[in-house]
Amino acid sequence: MNLFLRLFYVLLSSFFRPRLTVGKTVSEISMLTMPNDLDINLHVNNGRYLTLCDLSRVDVFIRTGLARVMIKQGWMPIIAEHTMTYRKSLGMFKKFKATLEITHWDEKYFFMTHRFSVNGTIIADGTSKGVVKGKQGVVPPDAVIAAVLAANGGAVLR
Template identity: 40%
Template sequence: MNLIFRLLAVAAAAILAALRGRRAGLLEPSTLKFRVWPTDLDINLHMTNARYFSVMDLGRADLMIRVGLGPAILRNRWQPVLGGATIRYRRSLRPFQRFTLVSRVLCWDDRYIFMEHRMETPGGLAALAVVQGAIVGANGVVAPAEVLATLGTNAASPPIPDAVAALRGQSLPAA
């Protein structure tokens, strides 16, 4: 199954959920269920590394629509982009295997929003990624505070986890 069909299915489901009043809170996880299709495979007959990131794009799209950012993105001509990512592969995803993608916002700073993506199977965690994203407008990066204001909140960021501190290039506290 081509990724464009997955994108259309995810967007349609998220829009329908939002129209039915089932908006997600900013810190609530988005959960999507997928299956590994032959077009997702590499020469080793497991999901190719690049496809993990493509599927995670779908998780971010779902989350943005469900929290209510869709109209602001369209109205302001904003573009969500990634500035960095780190991933840990734990298990292979085999042909036709089902898996769940759980995406959630971890925290934000004055410039970036940090998210976690977990690919889970009944056998356990297949992959875990932490990504650094931004919303870009005509004048550059849109501050997360401005993005949050479009959602009607001025919530403070949760504490920055160690994984995010490492992605930001900060040194971790001594053990």
């Protein structure tokens, strides 16, 4: 990830934002486009959106307590699939919101939606699916959730 200042901001601010509920996990981060986000057409590069999605996931990892559990267990998150639809251009120095929602999970994957918006207008949106991988392979989502709940005293996060 080449967005170290944004990553540092997300890491710090996530500790001061409200905790997220395991069953209703929605992260919303406000950001400003910068010159290094733009391509030759002077709008946010399509690949940059995928990198910005990483920042939303970091926010979720910290605010749910998953980051602490992953470090303790030696787990790592991996995105297996990601698709985006680009609807409008996003130019330089535009304020936007990046929203991530974990919509559901199955026996292997967590499924997420990503949305980028300006004043309520969708600029880009997409979906991704990811896994948490441990030393023995993929950790089932139910086991990940149980570990997060146990680390937080067994209570649903608020």
